[in-house]
Amino acid sequence: MDTDQKLCCSLIKKEHYVGIFWQVGTGNTFTIKAIVEKLKKEGQNVSLNCYTGIACLNYTRLKPLTLHTFAGLEDGRHSKEKLVYRLTTDEQFEKTLMCIHSTDILIIDKVSMVSKRVFETVEYVCKKLKDPSKLFGGMQVVLCGDFGDDNGDYCFHVDFFSKCFPHIVILSQNHRQKEPMLIKAVNELAHGEPSPETNAFIESLARPLSVDDQTDITRLYARNFDADISNYRYLESIPGPLCTFEAEDSIDAFE
């Protein structure tokens, strides 16, 4: 783990509320996985939540929930007061209620997609159902996200943000790319604002490709589905029986 990642782990171990922010490729997913695995091994009741179902796919082995499922928000039509009423009176929410009651550590990934209203509602629900005298009902909360586009309606603008999250760690070491110009270009493109320098860099890469073997080129797809089909076709074209090798790696987040 790099220094920033280790700092996240040690703050979480010390039961602090932490905001982890990152730029693409700096190991957000890697760090969260290591932390959740370790906390679960230690017997902690940790609930890993992502804002979208697609984002949950990054963590399938850790059984994440969407934030809406965790807090019983359904399609978001109810006021927070009505929601608490429904959660405490309607037996279809029994599992949700048990989950909230038993959660000691709440981790929310892709938090930069969470609106102020949803975030306030989740806080309110946890508080009302667990301990009304404490933010989030006393659960330790860890947020992970990027600063992205901030139009003033995102969760960072709730009144209690700075009080609740005094510890903000910014993951800064890119583990996916090494070339500084490429890292700068990827970060600018992720926010849809390429600088003239980035545009010039990208244009400088335009050249005719001389690839004779079409199987050996890298293809980019906009959707996971298309990438899966392409990989499947490639695998099918390889002669011989299909073998599966299960691999497992681990890292101790708190060492």
Ligand SMILES: Nc1ncnc2c1ncn2[C@@H]1O[C@H](COP(=O)(O)OP(=O)(O)OP(=O)(O)O)[C@@H](O)[C@H]1O
């Ligand atoms: N400390 C580390 N040492 C070695 N490799 C690392 C470290 N942290 C992350 N990586 C590797 O770097 C790559 C990027 O990490 P990860 O997918 O967690 O980043 P991310 O910030 O979630 O990226 P993105 O948002 O682009 O998906 C992965 O292959 C991961 O295994």
